[in-house]
Amino acid sequence: MLGEIVDYEDYDYREFWSGKKRSYEHLSEIYALKKLVSKKGKRFIDIGGGYGRLSSTYINLFPQTVLLDYSLKNLSVAKKELSKRSKSKIFFVASDAYDMPFKNFTFDFAISIRLIHHLTQPQNFFDEISRILTPQSFFILEYANKRNLKRMGKFLIRKGAENPFFYEPSMIGKNIYNFHPKFISDKLKLAEFKILKILSVSNFRLNFIKNIINPEILSKIDNIVQLPLGLIKTGPSIFVLSQKRDEKIEKISSAIEKIPWKCIYCKSDIIDEKEDELICNQCGAKFPIIGGIYDFRKK
Ligand SMILES: C[S@@+](CC[C@H](N)C(=O)[O-])C[C@H]1O[C@@H](n2cnc3c(N)ncnc32)[C@H](O)[C@@H]1O
Ligand SMILES: [Zn+2]
DSSP: OOOOOOOOTTSOHHHHHOSSTTHHHHHHHHHHHHHHOOOOSSEEEEETOTTTTTGGGTTTTSSEEEEEESOHHHHHHHHHHHHHHOSSEEEEEEOOTTSOSBOTTOEEEEEEOSOGGGOSOHHHHHHHHHHHEEEEEEEEEEEEBTTOHHHHHHHHHSTTOOOTTOSSOEEEETTEEEBOHHHHHHHHHHTTEEEEEEEEEOTTOOHHHHHHSOHHHHHHHHHHHHHHHHTTTOSSEEEEEEEEOOOOOSOOOOOOSSOOBOOTTTOOOOEEEOSSEEEETTTOOEEEEETTEEEOOOO
């Protein structure tokens, strides 16, 4: 088993971020990404990118950008918004992040924010990302940190509170997992990633602070402390910039116009692109293009 999918089709994820309630976290995440994303290479992918909430940090940096998510609903919202703002080519792909429809070495930069907290097989996920990245390319991961300051405090004060120092992931709600920093760095290393930088984000996610300081100011303070607190990793959300190791590979095709698709069933890369579908030349599988969204969800 590769892993499960958490279905967002019947959930209004944009609503989750609307209003002022989570503005502080949203702005802090934008600050973090702006520090970590850089224009390196040709192809960029946001894995589990939802409706493109964080797209302002990368939208026109690369000649080609892929927004991948399992939810057609989130992707449709993204397509409507981003098609207007994007000056470069942007592809919307509905797919399972554990089994992505791209050839090896397709991307030069990948990010995945707030996805891994839904995944029970992080190692499979990291291996898959490593597979689609070119050697020495970059990956930014955000994960929910179980060993954060608030949890450590609770553990010290409250009898019976869960031990945040325990290495294995904890399930903190239905389909939501928090991770220990050491667990994440071990798994990234196994997938051939070297950690370059760590930011501790949303460090002031405490209601009494959020109620008295406005989100713009609080996120500006967060921006200042993200790097120093990254050394001790005490925030609830951790951003990790890592680099895939170097490796000798045959020349990567420099043709940039087309995405090098791969069939998710037979793994062939001979895919014919028609106006409203992709067809695998080897096994005959068909992948519809629905309203401009490439649909690779398994039937
Ligand atoms: C909490 S949202 C995060 C979205 C976006 N990264 C953000 O920060 O706004 C999680 C997203 O992961 C997607 N998702 C969950 N499991 C997935 C899987 N196995 N493969 C691809 N996407 C998945 C959901 O559809 C949802 O849009
Ligand atoms: Zn096939």
